[in-house]
Amino acid sequence: MLMRQGKFFLVFDIGGTSIRTGLYNEEHRRLERFRKTCTPNFMNREDASSEAIVEQMLGMLKQEADALCGECHLAGICAALPSPMAPDGTLWRMPTVLGPRDPGGFRLQDKLQDLWPDVPVAMLNDVSAAGYYRVAQGGRDFAIVTIGSGIGLKVFLDAKPRTGPNGRGGEIGHFSVHEPIAGDLACDCGGGLHLGAVASGRGTLRVARHMAAADPVAYGKSLAARLARDTCGCLSNEVLVAAFRDNDPWTVQVMTVSASHLAKALAFLHLSLGLEEIVLVGGFASACGDKYRELLAHLAGRYAWDTGQDWSAIIRTETQPDTVALEGAGYFMATRPVHRQCEAQHA
Numbered sequence: 001m002l003m004r005q006g007k008f009f010l011v012f013d014i015g016g017t018s019i020r021t022g023l024y025n026e027e028h029r030r031l032e033r034f035r036k037t038c039t040p041n042f043m044n045r046e047d048a049s050s051e052a053i054v055e056q057m058l059g060m061l062k063q064e065a066d067a068l069c070g071e072c073h074l075a076g077i078c079a080a081l082p083s084p085m086a087p088d089g090t091l092w093r094m095p096t097v098l099g100p101r102d103p104g105g106f107r108l109q110d111k112l113q114d115l116w117p118d119v120p121v122a123m124l125n126d127v128s129a130a131g132y133y134r135v136a137q138g139g140r141d142f143a144i145v146t147i148g149s150g151i152g153l154k155v156f157l158d159a160k161p162r163t164g165p166n167g168r169g170g171e172i173g174h175f176s177v178h179e180p181i182a183g184d185l186a187c188d189c190g191g192g193l194h195l196g197a198v199a200s201g202r203g204t205l206r207v208a209r210h211m212a213a214a215d216p217v218a219y220g221k222s223l224a225a226r227l228a229r230d231t232c233g234c235l236s237n238e239v240l241v242a243a244f245r246d247n248d249p250w251t252v253q254v255m256t257v258s259a260s261h262l263a264k265a266l267a268f269l270h271l272s273l274g275l276e277e278i279v280l281v282g283g284f285a286s287a288c289g290d291k292y293r294e295l296l297a298h299l300a301g302r303y304a305w306d307t308g309q310d311w312s313a314i315i316r317t318e319t320q321p322d323t324v325a326l327e328g329a330g331y332f333m334a335t336r337p338v339h340r341q342c343e344a345q346h347a
């Protein structure tokens with residue numbers, strides 16, 4: 001491994017599905033390289049306790065960092081986590097990783113610091129990290145929405161994420177929605193029919209399976225059914241994305257049912273705060289492409305008072321799903337006041 005000159009930050013983006021690990025060059029303000037691996041979570045470690053999953057995750061962070069950085073001298077470490085975060089760093093809940101059994105209140109700061117005793121460790125919410133990438137490009141007032149394993153939001157005002165005095169803000173993925181076809185759809189958090197349960201990547205798949213079971217004839221004639229038969233034999237996110245991008249009417253209907261709930265939330269956000277920039281990130285949004293952005297913009301326009309705003313210009317997509325939060329976490333480290341270790345202390 002090359003020993004490089006300059007100041008480097010080790011950055012983690014921990015999502016419900018993937019852990020990304022990057023090395024950020026402070027001088028050049030860019031990510032030098034990154035790795036990606038699967039997150040241990042409540043679905044792939046079905047019998048493990050939350051504590052065991054967290055311990056395994058910490059071990060993986062160390063492993064990934066060692067493989068990426070070698071002997072590189074680190075000036076700091078930032079872990080972006082899929083949890084709202086209290087000012088003291090307490091993680092309120094991590095449903096996309098720990099599922100409904102998550103007892104909440106994990107404190108990882110000390111555990112991370114123990115892994116790297118000589119390097120200052122900071123923590124961020126993962127959506128905030130993605131937002132800092134927009135800040136690095138000059139963004140000041142905007143919302144960043146992630147559509148991946150779950151749905152997350154952070155509103156940035158004056159280039160800072162606004163999450164309230166206890167860091168609970170931005171969790172619209174756990175806002176209750178009403179969906180007539182709901183059936184047994186449930187959110188990863190265990191809290192019932194939340195926005196994330198119907199409109200995230202995992203949620204859209206749940207809706208699709210539900211609609212396929214409710215009307216097998218319509219589903220049977222769809223491109224999605226044909227693609228599913230040709231691949232794994234069942235509906236998957238890959239099948240849905242491919243069929244949606246190919247204009248399969250059944251899949252477009254599924255996506256419209258799912259996305260309409262998110263579009264309502266975005267319309268409410270715009271009407272509440274007047275934000276003129278809503279940035280979509282996340283693996284599912286990115287895989288679905290511009291057609292998904294157009295669908296959301298169209299639906300948001302349907303749910304909001306028309307004062308001449310251009311929804312197609314308001315909603316845009318950040319096109320680097322693998323690196324946006326790593327870049328943002330690196331930028332956060334490069335520009336933060338040294339004494340601040342958690343994002344909530346910015347509020």
Ligand SMILES: [Zn+2]
Nearest residue numbers: 174187189194
């Ligand atoms: Zn929830």
